[in-house]
Amino acid sequence: xxxxxxSPQSLIVQKGGISIINCAYENTxxxxxxxxxxxxxxxxxxxxxxxxxxxxxxxxxxxxxFNKSAKQFSLHIMDSxxxxxxxxxxxxxxxxxxxxxxxxSGTKLNVKP
Amino acid sequence: NAGVTxxxxxxxxxxxxxxxxxxxQDMNHNSMYWYRQDPGMGLRLIYYSASxxxxxxxxxxxxxxxxxxxxxxxxxxxxxxAPSQTSVYFCASSGDRGGSRGKLFFGSGxxxxxx
Numbered sequence: 001x002x003x004x005x006x007s008p009q010s011l012i013v014q015k016g017g018i019s020i021i022n023c024a025y026e027n028t029x030x031x032x033x034x035x036x037x038x039x040x041x042x043x044x045x046x047x048x049x050x051x052x053x054x055x056x057x058x059x060x061x062x063x064x065x066f067n068k069s070a071k072q073f074s075l076h077i078m079d080s081x082x083x084x085x086x087x088x089x090x091x092x093x094x095x096x097x098x099x100x101x102x103x104x105s106g107t108k109l110n111v112k113p
Numbered sequence: 114n115a116g117v118t119x120x121x122x123x124x125x126x127x128x129x130x131x132x133x134x135x136x137x138q139d140m141n142h143n144s145m146y147w148y149r150q151d152p153g154m155g156l157r158l159i160y161y162s163a164s165x166x167x168x169x170x171x172x173x174x175x176x177x178x179x180x181x182x183x184x185x186x187x188x189x190x191x192x193x194x195a196p197s198q199t200s201v202y203f204c205a206s207s208g209d210r211g212g213s214r215g216k217l218f219f220g221s222g223x224x225x226x227x228x
Binding site for chain 2: 006009032034036041042043044045046049089093099100101102103104105106
């Protein structure tokens with residue numbers, strides 16, 4: 001049973017456009033929701049994260065929107081650039097001294113010049 | 114600052130062979146993890162170690178064993194490799210305070226093929 005469901009599996013966006021990736025979770029105990037970015041041949045790296053006490057978090061061109069009642073969260077990449085082409089993973093965990101993370105299946109983003 | 118170091122980067126095994134994937138971190142993190150990444154499946158947790166001296170099963174532990182040798186090192190062993198274990202393996206660590214709390218730091222991965 002997949003704890004975190006992610007869509008779409010792949011996404012093609014023109015340079016300057018908005019990329020949107022969606023995730024949904026079932027376990028209401030989750031209270032920490034990070035997004036990871038992975039370039040080919042590399043390990044994932046933390047991009048941005050949100051806790052459910054806020055509905056939105058923005059860092060530069062990257063924004064997480066969080067809907068606690070719907071148990072959904074999404075990543076928006078504004079003004080998408082070819083350098084943003086990567087695989088993006090959402091994740092969820094119960095915050096604490098030790099975090100056991102559950103990952104979505106990943107979205108491969110291709111930003112065309 | 115090396116972060117999380119994994120070895121080897123690539124490995125080809127025959128069915129039934131054994132091997133150990135090595136992982137070390139230099140960030141003084143308590144928690145360490147082993148994930149496997151398969152197309153369309155995301156990252157699935159194999160085993161984890163919340164602190165030195167403890168290990169526990171994740172989502173897909175069958176066919177694997179781990180050892181938390183000390184605070185720095187966490188190894189993953191395949192006793193009798195099977196083609197279903199063909200995957201990319203990632204080691205990760207996380208801290209429990211400050212800027213490292215809740216943040217996974219990944220190694221660069223091991224691409225394993227079992228023929």
